[in-house]
Amino acid sequence: MSSKLYATFVLDDILLGVEATMVQEVLAHQQLAQIQLAPPEVVGLMNLRGQVVVTLDLRGRLGMPAKAVDPSMVNVVLRTPSGAVSVLVDSVRDVLEVADHDLVVPPVTLSPHMARYVTAVHKLDGELLLLLDAVGVTEPMVLS
Amino acid sequence: MGTDDGSFVADNDELVGDFLVESYENLDQIDVEMVRLETEPSDELLASIFRNLHTIKGTAGFFDFENLARVAHAAETLLSNLRSGETVVSRPVIDALLAAIDAIRCLLDDVTTTGTDGSDPYDQVVEHLTVLTRDAMSTGETDAPDSDLVSAPLGGSGRDDANEDDGDDFFFFDEDEAEDEAEDDNEDKHNGEEKGETKEVGDGGDVAEPDSNVDTVPTDPGGPNQPTTTRSKPDFLDRVETSVRVDVAVLDRLMNLVGELVLARNQVLQYRKHNTEQDFQNTSQQLDLITTELQEGVMKTRMQPIGRLYTKMPRVVRDLAVDCDKKVTVTTEGEETELDRTLLEAVKDPLTHLVRNAVDHGIENPADRRMAGKPETGSIWLRALHEGGQVIIEIEDDGAGLNLDAIRDKAIAVGLVGTEEATEMSDRDIAQLIFAPGLSTAKTVSNVSGRGVGMDVVRTNIEKIGGSIDILSTARKGTTITVRIPLTLAIVPALIVGCTEQRYLVSQVNLTEVLQLEPGGDPRIETAGNVQVLRLRDSLLPLVHLREVLGRQPVDLLESGADVAVLHADGVSFGLVVDTISDTEEIVVKPLGAHLKNIEVYSGTTIMGDGTVSLILDTVGIARSAGLFRERAHLLEEVADEERSERRAVTVQVLGCRVGTTRVGVPVALVKRIEEFSVGDVEHALGQDVFEYRGGVMRLYYLREALGMLPPEQQSAKLPVLVYEHRGTTVGIAVDEIIDVFEVDAESGLSVQAPHVRFSGILGRREDDLINIDEVLELALVQSTSSGLLGLKGVQ
Numbered sequence: 001m002s003s004k005l006y007a008t009f010v011l012d013d014i015l016l017g018v019e020a021t022m023v024q025e026v027l028a029h030q031q032l033a034q035i036q037l038a039p040p041e042v043v044g045l046m047n048l049r050g051q052v053v054v055t056l057d058l059r060g061r062l063g064m065p066a067k068a069v070d071p072s073m074v075n076v077v078l079r080t081p082s083g084a085v086s087v088l089v090d091s092v093r094d095v096l097e098v099a100d101h102d103l104v105v106p107p108v109t110l111s112p113h114m115a116r117y118v119t120a121v122h123k124l125d126g127e128l129l130l131l132l133d134a135v136g137v138t139e140p141m142v143l144s
Numbered sequence: 145m146g147t148d149d150g151s152f153v154a155d156n157d158e159l160v161g162d163f164l165v166e167s168y169e170n171l172d173q174i175d176v177e178m179v180r181l182e183t184e185p186s187d188e189l190l191a192s193i194f195r196n197l198h199t200i201k202g203t204a205g206f207f208d209f210e211n212l213a214r215v216a217h218a219a220e221t222l223l224s225n226l227r228s229g230e231t232v233v234s235r236p237v238i239d240a241l242l243a244a245i246d247a248i249r250c251l252l253d254d255v256t257t258t259g260t261d262g263s264d265p266y267d268q269v270v271e272h273l274t275v276l277t278r279d280a281m282s283t284g285e286t287d288a289p290d291s292d293l294v295s296a297p298l299g300g301s302g303r304d305d306a307n308e309d310d311g312d313d314f315f316f317f318d319e320d321e322a323e324d325e326a327e328d329d330n331e332d333k334h335n336g337e338e339k340g341e342t343k344e345v346g347d348g349g350d351v352a353e354p355d356s357n358v359d360t361v362p363t364d365p366g367g368p369n370q371p372t373t374t375r376s377k378p379d380f381l382d383r384v385e386t387s388v389r390v391d392v393a394v395l396d397r398l399m400n401l402v403g404e405l406v407l408a409r410n411q412v413l414q415y416r417k418h419n420t421e422q423d424f425q426n427t428s429q430q431l432d433l434i435t436t437e438l439q440e441g442v443m444k445t446r447m448q449p450i451g452r453l454y455t456k457m458p459r460v461v462r463d464l465a466v467d468c469d470k471k472v473t474v475t476t477e478g479e480e481t482e483l484d485r486t487l488l489e490a491v492k493d494p495l496t497h498l499v500r501n502a503v504d505h506g507i508e509n510p511a512d513r514r515m516a517g518k519p520e521t522g523s524i525w526l527r528a529l530h531e532g533g534q535v536i537i538e539i540e541d542d543g544a545g546l547n548l549d550a551i552r553d554k555a556i557a558v559g560l561v562g563t564e565e566a567t568e569m570s571d572r573d574i575a576q577l578i579f580a581p582g583l584s585t586a587k588t589v590s591n592v593s594g595r596g597v598g599m600d601v602v603r604t605n606i607e608k609i610g611g612s613i614d615i616l617s618t619a620r621k622g623t624t625i626t627v628r629i630p631l632t633l634a635i636v637p638a639l640i641v642g643c644t645e646q647r648y649l650v651s652q653v654n655l656t657e658v659l660q661l662e663p664g665g666d667p668r669i670e671t672a673g674n675v676q677v678l679r680l681r682d683s684l685l686p687l688v689h690l691r692e693v694l695g696r697q698p699v700d701l702l703e704s705g706a707d708v709a710v711l712h713a714d715g716v717s718f719g720l721v722v723d724t725i726s727d728t729e730e731i732v733v734k735p736l737g738a739h740l741k742n743i744e745v746y747s748g749t750t751i752m753g754d755g756t757v758s759l760i761l762d763t764v765g766i767a768r769s770a771g772l773f774r775e776r777a778h779l780l781e782e783v784a785d786e787e788r789s790e791r792r793a794v795t796v797q798v799l800g801c802r803v804g805t806t807r808v809g810v811p812v813a814l815v816k817r818i819e820e821f822s823v824g825d826v827e828h829a830l831g832q833d834v835f836e837y838r839g840g841v842m843r844l845y846y847l848r849e850a851l852g853m854l855p856p857e858q859q860s861a862k863l864p865v866l867v868y869e870h871r872g873t874t875v876g877i878a879v880d881e882i883i884d885v886f887e888v889d890a891e892s893g894l895s896v897q898a899p900h901v902r903f904s905g906i907l908g909r910r911e912d913d914l915i916n917i918d919e920v921l922e923l924a925l926v927q928s929t930s931s932g933l934l935g936l937k938g939v940q
Contacts, residue, residue: 033757034646036694037743045749045757050404052734052749052757082738140738 003099006122008129009076009089012064015127018076018134020095024084027075030055039141043069043088053077055086058137063113078134085138096129098122103131160255163203165389167252170196174245175459178238182462183473185226185233194223200248209261212251218273219244225277239466240272242459392485395446402435402442403732406635409435410729410753439635439730448488450528450537451479457499457526464503471521472507474499478528483535483631490609491537491629494602498539498625499524501599506543506623516620518542534653535631540624546617548574555580564838568816568869575615579603638731638750638760641709642724643690644697647758649731649750654763656710656717658725663705678708678719685710688770689721690761693745699723713763716772720761729753733760745769799866801879803847808879810866816874817867818882826863835865835876842867844876 005020032044032055043055055075059066075086103120110118114130117137122129174196181189201216219241225231247266254262409431416428454476465472507513507522514520527538548571555561555577561569578599606613611629630636630653638649639658659680661669668679669687676687687708691698707725711718731750740746744765752758799810799818819837826844827834833844844865865876 031756033759035740035743035746035759036646036696037745038740042739045759047751047755047757050407050751052737052751054737054739056739085737085739140742 003097006096006098006129006131007076008093008096009074010091010093011059011062011089012067014064015093015124015129016089017096017122017129017131018078019131022078022080022134024077024079026092027077027086029071029073030075030086032069041141046075046086048077048084048086051084053084053086055088056138057088061113061137061141062117063111078138080135080138082139087138096122096124098129106130160207160259162389163207164252164256167200167203168249170200171245171249171252172455175242176455178242178245179458179462181233182235182238187227190223190227194220194227197223204261209251209255211263211265212248212255212261215244215247215251215266215270218270218277219248222273222277231276231279237276240269240276242463243269244273390445395442395485398442399446402439403635405435406439406730406732407751407753411755414753443484443635446485447482448485449479450481450483450488450535451476453488453492453495454479454526456496460496460499461503461524464500465507468504468509470503470507470509472503472524473521474524474526476526481528481530481535483629487535487609487629487631490605491611491627494605494627495537495539497599497602498627499526502539502541502543502623502625506541506545508544512544516544530631534628537627537629538624539627540622542622545619545621545623546575546578546615548617548619551575551577564840564874572616575617578615579613635730635732637728639709639728640726640752640758641690641707641720641722641761642726643694643722647726647752647756648690648722649729649758649760650709650711650720650763651747651760652728654711654713656712659708659710659719661706661708661721664703666705680710680719683717685717685719686770686772687719687721688766688772690766691721691723693766693769711763711766713767716767718767718770718772720766731760800883801847801864801866802881802883803879808847815866816869819865819867819876821863821865821876823861823863837867837874837876840874842874842876844878846878848878848880 006017007020007023007026008015008017010016027048030046030048032046034044035042041056041058041060043057046053046055057066057069058064069088073088073090074092076089076092077084077086103122106115106118106121110130117133118130119133120131122131174193177189177193177196181193197216197220201213201220204212204216222231222237222241226233226237231237244266247269250264251261251266254260412428412431416425419425457476458474461472461474502524503522507524508516508518510520513522523542525538525540527536527540529536552566552569552574555574556563556566560577560580566574579602580600603613606627606629609629611627613628614626615623616626617623637652639652639655641648641650659678666678670677670679670684678685678687689698690696706721706723708719708721709725711720729752731752733748734750735741736743736746736748745762746759747762747765748760750758750760799815801808801810821835825835827836833846835842835844860880863878864880864882865878866882868875868877
C-alpha cells in the first residue's frame, strides 16, 4: 500500500497540507520588500540566501477573509516549476504520513475557491486535512 | 573498453559529445568557406575545407558512424580532385558539396538525438558526388571502373586522401589504437556483408572506414599531399594548447557565483563606512578590487564575437538567392563585436530571419535591378558595433525598399488600422507596421516568408532581451533594419533612487543625467495642460512623478525641491521626479518571477548591499505607463522639436489665421489639414458642434470662444477649419479666416504671458500671437465636459 508524507499547516482554523517533497524549507518571519502595483496576494519579496523569492498570502485565493500580515506568521517555501515560492501561514504542524487509500474526494460543501485547489481530503481525529495542489495554488492568477 | 557488453558509442558519451560540438563548428566554417570558394577559389580555402571535412570523417569512422563517414568521404574525394585540379570549381560542384554538408549535418542531428547516425545512407548525395568525381577523372589518367557506390571513389586519386587521412587520424587517435582494434572486430561481427566488403577495400587504404587507417599509418607515411598534413598538425596542437572547451552550464554557474560575490562585496563595503580599523579597510579594499576583476574576467568568458552568427549568413543568403534566382552578396562588418553568449543565442534566429527577409523581399531579381539601373548583384550589409553599453546590429540591403502602399492596404484589410487612420499615418509609421502580427505583403507564400508570422516574432524576441528594433526604408533604394540589444544582462551599473521609504534602481544605460530642482517652484518647470515639462537647455522634457507611477501618495515635490533623473528609452526622453537620488551601485539583475512580470514598470529585482530586495525600474514601462508614448507625448515632442528648430533655424512656419480682429498663428506642423465647411453643415449633438467628416464625426471648436471673444455679429457662410489631431481623435478648430503661411522669427519675442499664447511674433508685418492649440483644446474640453453647452457654442 503506498503512502505519502504531507507537510501540514494552519491558515485561520483550517488544516491544510501539501506533499512534503514540495516543501523546500520553513522560515520564521522574514523582512519583505513591498511591491507597489503588485497583485493583492503578493505580500512581498524576500532575500533567501541570495535568491529573490516571492511571498504569497493564499487567503484571498482560498476565499478566506483577509488578515494583516504579522510577525508570528511563518513562511513555507515551496518548490514550484517556476522556482521557489513562499506561502505565509499562521503556523506549521507535523509532517503526516497518509496512505493513498485513506484519501477521499473533497466534499461538495467546500467553497468554490477551496474546491479549485483542494485535491483530496484526509479525515483526522475531529479534524479534516485538506490537501492542496501546491503548484496550482502558487501559480500566478490569470486575470479574467 | 566495454565493447563486448554494449555499444561503443554509449560507452563514450563524452567523446561523442565533443565530436558533435567540434563537427558542428567545423561545418559552420565549411559553409562559409564553401560559399567563398564559389566566388574566389583558392588553394588555401580548399585546404581548409578539406581539413575540416577530413576531421569529421576521421572521427565519424572512429565512432563507427558509417553513413556519416561515407558521405564525408565522397565529398572529400571530390574536394581532393578540386585540389589537384582535375575538377574545376563550378556551381554544380559547390551545390553537390553543400548538399553533402547538409547531409552530414542531418546525420549529426541523428547522432545527437538517437546516438546512431540513422538509417538513411544518403545514397543520392553520395552518388552525385561520385558522378562528379568520376566525370572529372575520366578526363584524367586513371579511371574508376568500380560501380559500387561505396568503393567507387576509392580508385585513383582516392589514395591521396587516404594518406592525408592517415596522418591526421593517427594524431587524433593514437592512444585509442587498441580500442580501434577491438572495435573493428566488434563491427565485423554485426555488420555483415556490406561491412566486410568495405573493410576489405579499406585495408588497402579505404577512407570510408577510417578505423583501419590507424593500422595503415606506418605503412603509408608519405604521399603527394604530405605537406598539408604536416601543416594541419601544429594547427590542431595549437588549438588544444591555447583553448579549453568549457560546458556552458559551468560558465553560467560561475556567473551566478560571481553575482553572489558582488553582492557580498557590496555588503562588506557597507561595513567599511562604519569600521575604520585599518586592516579591515585594506582587506575590504582588496576584496573590492579582486571582485571587480574577477567579475570582468568571468563576463569575458561569456562574451562571444558576433562573427559567430555571421558565419552562417553567407550560406543562408547563397541558398536562398539560388532558390529565388537572385544574385546577392553579403558583406559583414564588426565581426569582432562581442556580446554575452545568451544574448548571442537569443538574436540568432531573429537575425537570420531578417537576413532571409532581405534576400526574399528586399533584393529584386536581376532583371528588375537592371531596369532600375542597379548592378544585377544585390548587396546585403551586416554591421555590428558597440555604442553606449549597447550592441547595434544593422541589416541593410540595396533592394526595392518596402512597398508602403501594399503595407497600408494590407494593414487596412486585416483590420490593423482604420482607413482614415491609415491615410493619416506617416511613412515611418507605416513601415513600423510590418512588425505587427499577421501582416505579410508577400503575394505568394514561399518556403521562406510570406506567411505573415515572422517580423512580429522577431520584434518580440528582440524586446524580450531588452532590445529594440527599428526600420528605415527608402523606396527603390533599400531598407535598413537596426537592432539594438544590451551588452549583457547579468550585472549592470544602476542608479539608486528613493520614493517614499523604498529604494528603486534605474539602469545607467537609460540615464542621461541627474538634476536637482530648486525648492519653491523651479523656474525651469512649465505646465502645459496637465503635463509638467522641464525646460532643459534647448528641449522640453516631460516630467513623470515616480510616486504617481507607483500609485503612492503624491507630494508636491516641486514645492519641496526634488531630484530628477533624466531618462531615455525607445526614442523618448523624460525626467523622472523622485524623492531622492543617492548613489550608483553594481547590481546583479534577478528575474521578477511569474507573479510580478506583468507589472510593466519593473524590469527585475536585485539584492542590495544591505541584503534587502529592491526593484529595478523599467524605463520604457514607466514611459508607457505615464502615457508618454501616446499622442500627447508625440505632440509634446513635436512642439519640442519645433521649438528646437525654432532656436536653431530661428524661424518657424506658422499658419496665420484671423479671429475677430486679431491675427493668430498656429505652427504648421500641428495642423493636419485645412478645410472649408459650409456653416449649414454644422450639426449640433450632445451640446457639441460636430461635422460629418470622412465617414466619421468630428467635433468642432471655435478659436474665437476659446480666446474669450464674442461671437461675430455677422457670420459668413463659409467656415475655415483647421483639422487637428488631439488625443487620438480628429477635431476641427474654426477660425474666421485663413491668411497665409508665414515664417516667424522665433527669437524676436518670447515674453508674452497671456493664456494659450506661446509667444508673440511678427506675422508678415503685423504683430500676432502664436497660440498653443493644445492648451486651447484642453481648456475647451474641460469646459465642454464640465458644463455641456458652456464650452464652445454654435455660431448662431
